[in-house]
Amino acid sequence: MTTDELKYVNPVFADPIKYLQFRDANLKDVIHGYESLDHIALTNPGSPDSVRPILGNSVVEMFFQMQLVGVELLQPKVIEDQLRMARILGYYMAYPTVNKMGFDQFRTGKTPVEVVSNDMTVGFLGESWRNAGIGLINKVEEHDGSIECEINEVGCSIKALDSKYCSLCSNLCGIAEGLTGVLWSGELEECGNAESGTCKIRIHPGDEPFVKDKLEKRDYADILDGLVKSVVDGVNPYPRKELGSDLTMTLSQVVNYLFENASPGHRILYHFSGMKVGEKMAELKPAKNMNEAVENLGKIFSENKVGLLKQDGDNLILEESLMASGVKNQKPQCAYLGKIIEGCLSKALGRKFSVTETKCLAKGDDFCEFACKRI
Numbered sequence: 001m002t003t004d005e006l007k008y009v010n011p012v013f014a015d016p017i018k019y020l021q022f023r024d025a026n027l028k029d030v031i032h033g034y035e036s037l038d039h040i041a042l043t044n045p046g047s048p049d050s051v052r053p054i055l056g057n058s059v060v061e062m063f064f065q066m067q068l069v070g071v072e073l074l075q076p077k078v079i080e081d082q083l084r085m086a087r088i089l090g091y092y093m094a095y096p097t098v099n100k101m102g103f104d105q106f107r108t109g110k111t112p113v114e115v116v117s118n119d120m121t122v123g124f125l126g127e128s129w130r131n132a133g134i135g136l137i138n139k140v141e142e143h144d145g146s147i148e149c150e151i152n153e154v155g156c157s158i159k160a161l162d163s164k165y166c167s168l169c170s171n172l173c174g175i176a177e178g179l180t181g182v183l184w185s186g187e188l189e190e191c192g193n194a195e196s197g198t199c200k201i202r203i204h205p206g207d208e209p210f211v212k213d214k215l216e217k218r219d220y221a222d223i224l225d226g227l228v229k230s231v232v233d234g235v236n237p238y239p240r241k242e243l244g245s246d247l248t249m250t251l252s253q254v255v256n257y258l259f260e261n262a263s264p265g266h267r268i269l270y271h272f273s274g275m276k277v278g279e280k281m282a283e284l285k286p287a288k289n290m291n292e293a294v295e296n297l298g299k300i301f302s303e304n305k306v307g308l309l310k311q312d313g314d315n316l317i318l319e320e321s322l323m324a325s326g327v328k329n330q331k332p333q334c335a336y337l338g339k340i341i342e343g344c345l346s347k348a349l350g351r352k353f354s355v356t357e358t359k360c361l362a363k364g365d366d367f368c369e370f371a372c373k374r375i
């Protein structure tokens, strides 16, 4: 058997979580804390079985991007973790589909490259990315043992940025690994900024670190300001013709889950970024009193499909939370949203608030509840 041939039955089918733990121990490639991925809702916008009756299964893409960029601004090295997250997500998302359709259907090729570039795989990938609002695959070709992909209307790249930014490449490597049982590496050759609108990716079997353009803190600060403004104004400056403004909320939930669990340091950065985002929101939408501040934030949350926020005495209630809907967990999942509330109220009202999530949909409560204390 040559090295090109598939060497082993894909371990994804036995138990994806066990496999990821094995990878972590042996390859130091993925991060800890994926057990609860089993409890994250794999949903699609427009799916008939919506986990949220009013807001549906999607989030506005600008909010998702803001969730990522806020943390990168605090620590640009986090981008490397995000590439790992995208890879885990790709790997993990290949699992239910392959399980449902049967591995043999995909395995109509001798080499990993043939398995990933066959019509069945490309069809499945194209449909699932379209349904999830991730992007439109318009070309997949095999060249000298690697696969070239072109994707339009990518929802997870930062638009109008002269840099390669999206995580699609490592996501694709994760999917390819899920399908073939071997590691993949790749490069993002071009990223779909506002002008080209197309991301070009090349992936091949192999185990090399991902190459990524490094951005400076200043770049991230500018990007984040633009994103928060888009989120607050409800205006996407780079609208997508076919896919519209929404992405599957699974992306937000996975990023939320992994930042909460990767390490205490990740969690602190993530929460702090939520607070900073909340402060920026209050700067853009000043309020004279608590009622007005909650009303402003409620409008931002509902427009971006983050949840339905209302006041209940000293508490705030959030229904249909983006981070908790369809998720099952022992722990509350919405600390990031709580920190946005905290930053927003503190800035708007000029005094420090402390916001704690006291009930969460994810752990079986009817809705999420945040206790807001003036300190």
Ligand SMILES: [Zn+2]
Pocket: 154, 157, 165, 166, 167, 168, 188, 190, 191, 192, 198, 199, 200
């Ligand atoms: Zn891209």
Ligand SMILES: [Zn+2]
Pocket: 321, 324, 332, 333, 334, 357, 359, 360, 361, 362, 367, 368, 369
């Ligand atoms: Zn919650």
